[in-house]
Amino acid sequence: xxxxxxxxIGDEITRGKxxxxxxxxxxxxxxxxxxxxDWAMYIGDDRQRLIDTFRRTLASSDIVFSFGxxxxxxxxxxxxxxxxxxxxxxxxxxxxxxxIRARFVxxxxxxxxxxxxxxxxxxxxxxxxxxxxxxxxxxxxxHYFVPGFPQMAWPMVEWVLDTRYRHLFNATPVTxxxxxxxxxxxxxxxxxxxAVEERFPAVKTFSLPFLGSQAxxxxxxxxxxxxxxxxxxxxEMLRHGVMALGYTSDPRSAAT
Numbered sequence: 643x644x645x646x647x648x649x650x651i652g653d654e655i656t657r658g659k660x661x662x663x664x665x666x667x668x669x670x671x672x673x674x675x676x677x678x679x680d681w682a683m684y685i686g687d688d689r690q691r692l693i694d695t696f697r698r699t700l701a702s703s704d705i706v707f708s709f710g711x712x713x714x715x716x717x718x719x720x721x722x723x724x725x726x727x728x729x730x731x732x733x734x735x736x737x738x739x740x741x742i743r744a745r746f747v748x749x750x751x752x753x754x755x756x757x758x759x760x761x762x763x764x765x766x767x768x769x770x771x772x773x774x775x776x777x778x779x780x781x782x783x784x785h786y787f788v789p790g791f792p793q794m795a796w797p798m799v800e801w802v803l804d805t806r807y808r809h810l811f812n813a814t815p816v817t818x819x820x821x822x823x824x825x826x827x828x829x830x831x832x833x834x835x836x837a838v839e840e841r842f843p844a845v846k847t848f849s850l851p852f853l854g855s856q857a858x859x860x861x862x863x864x865x866x867x868x869x870x871x872x873x874x875x876x877x878e879m880l881r882h883g884v885m886a887l888g889y890t891s892d893p894r895s896a897a898t
Contacts, residue, residue: 816870
């Protein structure tokens with residue numbers, strides 16, 4: 643499975659004027675297709691930082707979804723930063739221009755040069771259709787640039803996945819399971835976790851400590867994630883190892 647990343651852009655996010663909803667929605671969009679997110683970052687409206695970031699991510703093989711900053715106001719830098727990172731010029735994409743012109747006819751509004759700027763993308767780009775208002779996003783390599791507005795961005799992300807990456811849907815089935823280790827001490831569980839990973843190389847162990855509350859005493863959620871066929875025997879090894887350490891445990895469902 644190719645790695646998938648997200649870049650969420652805007653001072654309104656990093657300064658707390660708006661709460662981000664793209665991260666959780668992208669997880670959901672990917673999950674229903676049997677895919678998962680490998681990394682994410684938030685960046686304010688800083689052109690040089692965006693250039694540096696895109697230069698690094700464009701050089702990778704990752705599939706990257708970039709949310710925000712593709713408008714035409716002075717605080718929007720994504721289109722220009724992507725072009726600079728790829729060392730290409732911006733150009734008025736003919737398909738994007740067609741969609742913009744059609745949109746302004748629909749609204750019976752006068753088209754301006756500034757409006758057409760929303761269709762100026764890095765050379766070599768392809769458009770991503772916008773079903774909400776026809777103002778396209780764009781792709782550059784395996785990077786997909788969509789608006790910051792959720793009602794526009796999310797259908798565009800789904801279109802990209804369904805159009806270009808259907809072959810990756812459920813390509814690497816993954817499942818997980820866990821137990822609650824009551825009073826567990828993570829440092830004492832580490833040797834067991836390493837032994838499980840050595841015995842079952844297609845899984846990864848994880849631990850999530852909970853400090854405890856009136857409703858739920860201190861415990862560690864201890865589990866494995868990975869190839870479905872190896873998860874059950876790996877969990878069995880974890881359970882026996884936890885018992886050998888003198889801990890009691892319950893299924894993860896006990897947390898609810």
